[in-house]
Amino acid sequence: MSWIRRRSGWTSPAEVDLFIARFESSAESLSQALRAAAASSAAAAAAETDADTVPFGQLQGTVVGLRYYTGVVNPGEMVALVRQPQNPYDRNAVMVANMDGSQVGHIKKELAAAMAFIMDNNLAKVEGVVPYRNNAFTMPVSLSFWGAEEDKPAFTQRMAQHGFKMNSGGMSTSNGAQGGRPPAKKPVTIPLSAEELKNAFDNLFDGLMESKEGEKEAAELVSTPLLPHQKQALSWMCACENGSTLPPFWEQRGALYYNTLTCFSAKDRPQRVRGGILADDMGLGKTLTTIALILTNFHQGKPLPVQRCTGESSVSYLSARSLPCEKPNLKTKNILWVMPIKQNKKCLTIRTCTSAQREHYTHLCVCVCQETTVLLEDLDFAAALSGSTSSTKPKNKRSAKKAVPEDEELSARATLIICPLSVLSNWLDQFEQHVRADVQPNVYLYYGPERNRSTSFLASQDVVLTTYNVLAADHANKSPLHAVSWLRVVLDEGHVIRNPNTQMAKAVLHLKAQRRWILSGTPIQNSVKDMWMLLAFLQLKPFDIKEWWNRVIQRPVTQGDRAGLLNLQTLVRCITLRRTKSSTVNGRPLVALPKKTVCVEQVELTPQERAEYELARLEGQSTVSRYVAEGSVMSNYADVLAILMRLRQHCCHPDLLAKITSDLTGVATTPAELRQRLVEKLRAVLASGSDEECSVCLESVRLPVITHCAHVYCRPCIAQVVASEREMARCPLCRSDLTISQLVEVPPEELEGEEDGARCERWRTSSKVEALLGNLLRLRSEDHSIKCLVVSQFTRFLSILETPLREQGFSFVRLDGTLSQKRRAQVIQDFQSSAPDSPVIMLLSLKAGGVGLNLTAASHVFLMEPAWNPAAEEQCIDRCHRLGQTRKVFVTKFIVKDSVEENMVKIQRRKQDLVEKAFGSKNTDRKTSRIDDIRALMEL
DNA sequence: ACCGCCGGGTGCC
DNA sequence: ACCGCCGGGTGCC
Numbered sequence: 001m002s003w004i005r006r007r008s009g010w011t012s013p014a015e016v017d018l019f020i021a022r023f024e025s026s027a028e029s030l031s032q033a034l035r036a037a038a039a040s041s042a043a044a045a046a047a048e049t050d051a052d053t054v055p056f057g058q059l060q061g062t063v064v065g066l067r068y069y070t071g072v073v074n075p076g077e078m079v080a081l082v083r084q085p086q087n088p089y090d091r092n093a094v095m096v097a098n099m100d101g102s103q104v105g106h107i108k109k110e111l112a113a114a115m116a117f118i119m120d121n122n123l124a125k126v127e128g129v130v131p132y133r134n135n136a137f138t139m140p141v142s143l144s145f146w147g148a149e150e151d152k153p154a155f156t157q158r159m160a161q162h163g164f165k166m167n168s169g170g171m172s173t174s175n176g177a178q179g180g181r182p183p184a185k186k187p188v189t190i191p192l193s194a195e196e197l198k199n200a201f202d203n204l205f206d207g208l209m210e211s212k213e214g215e216k217e218a219a220e221l222v223s224t225p226l227l228p229h230q231k232q233a234l235s236w237m238c239a240c241e242n243g244s245t246l247p248p249f250w251e252q253r254g255a256l257y258y259n260t261l262t263c264f265s266a267k268d269r270p271q272r273v274r275g276g277i278l279a280d281d282m283g284l285g286k287t288l289t290t291i292a293l294i295l296t297n298f299h300q301g302k303p304l305p306v307q308r309c310t311g312e313s314s315v316s317y318l319s320a321r322s323l324p325c326e327k328p329n330l331k332t333k334n335i336l337w338v339m340p341i342k343q344n345k346k347c348l349t350i351r352t353c354t355s356a357q358r359e360h361y362t363h364l365c366v367c368v369c370q371e372t373t374v375l376l377e378d379l380d381f382a383a384a385l386s387g388s389t390s391s392t393k394p395k396n397k398r399s400a401k402k403a404v405p406e407d408e409e410l411s412a413r414a415t416l417i418i419c420p421l422s423v424l425s426n427w428l429d430q431f432e433q434h435v436r437a438d439v440q441p442n443v444y445l446y447y448g449p450e451r452n453r454s455t456s457f458l459a460s461q462d463v464v465l466t467t468y469n470v471l472a473a474d475h476a477n478k479s480p481l482h483a484v485s486w487l488r489v490v491l492d493e494g495h496v497i498r499n500p501n502t503q504m505a506k507a508v509l510h511l512k513a514q515r516r517w518i519l520s521g522t523p524i525q526n527s528v529k530d531m532w533m534l535l536a537f538l539q540l541k542p543f544d545i546k547e548w549w550n551r552v553i554q555r556p557v558t559q560g561d562r563a564g565l566l567n568l569q570t571l572v573r574c575i576t577l578r579r580t581k582s583s584t585v586n587g588r589p590l591v592a593l594p595k596k597t598v599c600v601e602q603v604e605l606t607p608q609e610r611a612e613y614e615l616a617r618l619e620g621q622s623t624v625s626r627y628v629a630e631g632s633v634m635s636n637y638a639d640v641l642a643i644l645m646r647l648r649q650h651c652c653h654p655d656l657l658a659k660i661t662s663d664l665t666g667v668a669t670t671p672a673e674l675r676q677r678l679v680e681k682l683r684a685v686l687a688s689g690s691d692e693e694c695s696v697c698l699e700s701v702r703l704p705v706i707t708h709c710a711h712v713y714c715r716p717c718i719a720q721v722v723a724s725e726r727e728m729a730r731c732p733l734c735r736s737d738l739t740i741s742q743l744v745e746v747p748p749e750e751l752e753g754e755e756d757g758a759r760c761e762r763w764r765t766s767s768k769v770e771a772l773l774g775n776l777l778r779l780r781s782e783d784h785s786i787k788c789l790v791v792s793q794f795t796r797f798l799s800i801l802e803t804p805l806r807e808q809g810f811s812f813v814r815l816d817g818t819l820s821q822k823r824r825a826q827v828i829q830d831f832q833s834s835a836p837d838s839p840v841i842m843l844l845s846l847k848a849g850g851v852g853l854n855l856t857a858a859s860h861v862f863l864m865e866p867a868w869n870p871a872a873e874e875q876c877i878d879r880c881h882r883l884g885q886t887r888k889v890f891v892t893k894f895i896v897k898d899s900v901e902e903n904m905v906k907i908q909r910r911k912q913d914l915v916e917k918a919f920g921s922k923n924t925d926r927k928t929s930r931i932d933d934i935r936a937l938m939e940l
Numbered sequence: 941a942c943c944g945c946c947g948g949g950t951g952c953c
Numbered sequence: 954a955c956c957g958c959c960g961g962g963t964g965c966c
Binding site: 089106112137 | 964966
């Protein structure tokens, strides 16, 4: 995996491509190769977090061979440096390329010889800026070197061997635009403090509403009236799709387009992405707005032509505004494709139809032509419709010329929506719910083994809906989804693909589309880094290439450069619309959500429970304090988690504790014992809900395995990491040594056996169970119609709760991660139903169902125990406290008094304040604070 | 490239 | 002439 630094033997396919490209002199593949090389080398070099990257110094070099290449460079422009180990004249060759990947020249050979070693061994990352141009044959280039502190001596020595000495002073972290001539004026700026940076970053997505456009009505196909903020979003989205404004930081200068950050200039107009990020808070109706967009903005503000499914002979136009005549009295066949018809856009309509549809168009056109005079002027339109190439009128030159380059663009009809599995059914429901009953856009669910893989079929749909996993799986193996030119691709919950190294991310980037949207309630989760994937998907030039992103935004921002942050803010502002529940439109709140009341209910343990708890606590305390004293907390993290887990389980119910309680503190004497202990740790970690996401693929872990440092991954994912590293594989999360043989998984039969074991036991209650029952019974006596969510991270706790609920005659459903998609949809539908015999309680696993899950039928939420991640709790609450909720929402958090749970709550709060989002802090700080957390938890 | 370098032509002044 | 000097050819890696 490329984020783990390679020290030797580094080869990438891109190098081979570069070689081929060079000698076939294919500009297209060169530029592709450069992209690949830039992306992969940047990824490799960025393996160390940017906080660890320090400037090594600067050097003035020479670019030679300019006259052999076409790449043009402006004064101050940034250039890319790419190794060319296959160059037949010099294995040390270093190519210089400008922003669109055109080769500019080579680094002069003496310097290249020094740089080749540095670059091949990843001792440093090199960046170039051309300060000025002197002649047609060579030009100067100012090279800056960056790398890990510990590599600096080796780097300096190596350069010195070749007779190069660094200028250490005054490395500009931002672009070279202002640093024109060699003695660049060094602007005196105070770097942002970590605190300022964190604040600025947290607020990055705030206030992006401002005065974005007006409002736009949805097409008539949309049956649900849009709220004002949704009309604004629709208006903004249509403007984004139809407009052709330049991307941020580009300006027109004469005949050229100039990028003010990189100083690159291009002859061709850089396309601003036709799309953006809709980052509205959860519950503001991103799905509805997107459906409205699909139906409303097929092309240039015309609605999507949609098949009517009525058998009536009367034809009502789906949008009268888009038609030249209001309501022609037509008698046609019962199925009719209605296309927006407008003189100057007629080509568009023709190109969008299949041959079967063309029949209908022809039919329509003939009817229209017979009955109205308006369209009679459109003879070439009519001719085109009927498939005739000749025309009674000479072809309009402009439209004829236009039709050719737009040909491919016009062939696109379908919108591809990619979402997490958990919201798939929501999309289908919403299409059903928000589209007029008498029309039926073709929405195809591309999912399951029977999915139709025909490209032409998919391309002819109005909407194709699929999941990230299906897309990634297909991508590996001639994907039909990648063969279609989509009109529009929508990534729902787009933040799930923040790691560009994943298969999902790669699959998403390879989709072909004219318009691209990201929907996300939380567009950035942790760091600026996450932004890149979004920009790459949106193809926001030039930041879709990682090198430019890293140089111009990411590194400057992480190193506290104010200009960098400002640029990032501008960038985000240009492509994002975000409103929160507390935003206002014209002074009024967007949506009036009912009040939410959160209260903590303290639970007292019975004397017997308390005695058992104290026993476990003292035992755990002695173990952990030993680790603290030894300084071995982190390497024994799994043990620590397991100890905490046992305490947390004590707080909920004694039967949650694993029955096999081999001494965690003892020393394993046999491999079998060691294995057994790791199995327990894995089970504990999985059950804790603390880290069920695999950090490699970012999906919920499948085939979970645990490393001895207690990090959980999918087995195939971590196997890939190990395989790609051959020697010295390291845990991607904590960089501990890692081998395949140390990975441990839960034997499947044990999972089964455990369930059975739990069920066989005679049921007993616990203080927490009683606390919950008390609340549920009280509520039922007050109001029969109240529905409740009962949330726990421990699915076994949910199982335990089933017994008393059944005894008390509550009708309930259960939603956890084990449900199939079909079953899950059924459960949600049952629970949401207002039928008198519908379930009143849902037992909900905290990690079941991602965001977007709609459980507004419930108005009371019981959180059975605190979670490590308060955001997970919030998300859970938001499943019922969201648009569509009519009752006041009450949230009850059960916390056992004088227990690890109380300590967890304290740490939760502190985490939220400090650790979670503080980036730019050193690893050691984070580690220290984690150890501090553990001490606090164990009351040490 | 208004350079540097190479190598062939040339050779008192 | 095993040099110096001249001037044309030439020029990325």
